[in-house]
Amino acid sequence: MVNSGSIMNYGDYLENLFDLIVFLYLPAEIRIPRLKAREEARFGSANPDFLAWAAQYDAGPAVGSRSLANHTAWLSQRTCRVLRLEGDMTVETRVRLVVAELKRLALLPHP
Template structure:
């Protein structure tokens, strides 16, 4: 077990990658406040997501809640929200999934929440890998990640946060799992990487054999 988790963690990625699920699991495991970027991006409404909040205030509101909580994990995208917020994190985790799986998850989630999935929402989510589309995209996300001053951990593939999220490094990686993690100029063993990231690599999730983990440090 690690003695002390990072103070502020950001879980980010395209819609449907599981940022909320992972943030919720980490919050429970480490007793952190769990905050959603969407709660500050949008004004409260019924149904939700109808009116955007003032972009000059959203970062301030989120920062206030983070500082009040002392330790927090934030789920969602905060690109362009302001340097004070974007540079406050001690660790950023970027989740990546194939678009087909993301859209399947999103459609199921929207039906569970609202009874149907709006085609325009799914169309917006599907264009994430298209660098020519306006708004959030994979290329813009990667460029934003490259400018972070804190460690960045990239998890690719389907991730299960159950049955455990405890920090217990496996002696041997599961078959097919990429266990080489890049820290600086040279790859090192997964056990060393886990120590250098405060155990976060194994704590973040129970990685299945289709998941690869890469830690990218500035």
């Protein structure tokens, strides 16, 4: 199974079903301008309230499911391997790291 996005509070059975969780994280100074550009490309503009909400992820309140603190706590409770890819890197680098981890876990064959 491949999932994109958070599944916090979906229940332990589903949350612990994975062989590997890949957690992608970019700091707000990189993430928010990219989010703004993506919203403008898709919708013609970016909602300032949405961008302000998204910017609270790193230091925002621990209430609700969408915060770095809550995701970090959730990741620490998982029973599978968690690969954290933090910081700005190319898509190629991310793919290489994920493929290497999948091979290490014997989830992909070695050539």
